[in-house]
Amino acid sequence: MQGESVVNHMEKTASNPSDEQLVASFREGSAEAMEIIVERYGNRILRFGLKMCGHLQDAEDISQETFLSAFRYLDSFRGETRLINWLFKIASRACMRKRRKKKDEPDREISLDAWLPERPGDEGRSYQIPDPDAGPDAHLDRKEMKKVIGEAMRQLPPHYRIVLNLRDVEGFSTRETADILEISEQAIKTRLHRARLFMREKISEYFEEEAYG
Amino acid sequence: MNSECRTYFERISEFLDGELDRDLCAKIESHLQDCPECRECLESLRRTIELCRRMAEEEIDPGVLARLKRAVLEALNH
């Protein structure tokens, strides 16, 4: 049985199995359970890897590493957190490891203070951020916007990028993100705030240039 | 921007995320009523977050997921 047919089959025969049921079946040696876990969460892990590393090949490596490691250590998974959180914990470590190995991406721990409004001359700075709810023909071209956001995200130092992705893209809470990255909730809040300010500045710069350039 | 604005500015992400206690929340809300700069700051940040959220959707080719599944299962069988 291959592709989506496994899930279809499970839906027809039994109700959609919960993560707990899948983990239990896996422990009993079910290969089908593994397939369903990859089908259920593979796209999210791939997307996360892609956002963190920027290349599909890296995203695939990270995702493979994540699921392999998950299945090897699934016996030690005690269910004190959701399966998806545990997968993201493994994936986050893989992303950070991969980045350290890379020679071409310097460890740019740039100061984000420059994006705080204390900067002289920033009094009353107004930002040009398109309204996400404006209609499609307002100056919000979806493809263009994706490109602007993607480029801005890539310029974020990885420690900030990973927090922005987990919190604002993947929707994990502050506490969950702190648990995934094994750092304090306060550190998550600080990094997230700065990452958002950085994104705002970059998006606004782009649309200011559009307007006046 | 006065010193009050600056104090609140540092907490504005937490304000948007609903992570502040009721007292501070009420203070910021009342400040927002009188301060157009902070309102603008809040709104531009809210839009930024919403755009990041929506634009992050990534269509991953179904072939990639199939390849991932195959690779994982093969590696585990060896």
Ligand SMILES: [Zn+2]
């Ligand atoms: Zn103010």
